[in-house]
Amino acid sequence: MKLILASSSPRRQELIKMLNIPFEVVSNDVDESVSDVLSPREVVEELSLRKAREAFKRFSDSEAIFIGSDTIVAINGEILGKPEDDQDAYRMLKLIQGQTHQVYTGITCISAIKTITKSRLTEVKIKPLSDSKILNYINTGEPKDKAGSYAAQGIGATLIESIDGDYFNVVGLPISLLSDILEEEFNISVI
DSSP, X not given: OEEEEEOOOHHHHHHHHTTOOOEEEEOOOXXXXXXXXXXXXXXXXXXXXXXXXHHHHHTOOTTEXXXXXXXXXXXXXXXXXXXXXXXXHHHHHHHHBTSEEEEEEEEEEEOSSOEEEEEEEEEEEEOOOOHXXXXXXXXXXXXXXXXXXXXXXXXXXXXXXXXXXXXXXXXXXXXXXXXXXXXXXXXXXXX
């Protein structure tokens, strides 16, 4: 069995390398609009399913497992995706500073035989931030393509006060959850 990661995210590609299982990467565009009535967990599970399903349809390979993943940040029920611009990044960082928010990542694995979708939740507390610190961080360019406008694996780590749960979930691919799915559902042992 080979793994096919349906993501162009360099972070997810780096993380999946940790499994020491050969994998390929395919990128695909899927519609990421979702109903407002879905919970954050339902959103990431739906989007990870769409991504894996689209790759499976386009590159159907009976010997492969297609992996889709999606990560979002949520605070007080509001989902924070990737910022539209610097002003939106400022709004998000101002909203989460000094607060605890939730990071959800959904993972879907699809083979010719089955489809499995699961998700993970991690709580992250951001330090209180001055306006100048927020603007300086935005000027690094790092928030541009990150859910919630920060990167736990970059200079954004300096903004984090604490993480309760899976660090790799915050980066964008909970390796522990993925390895459990592969072992329990597809009989692929990582260790």
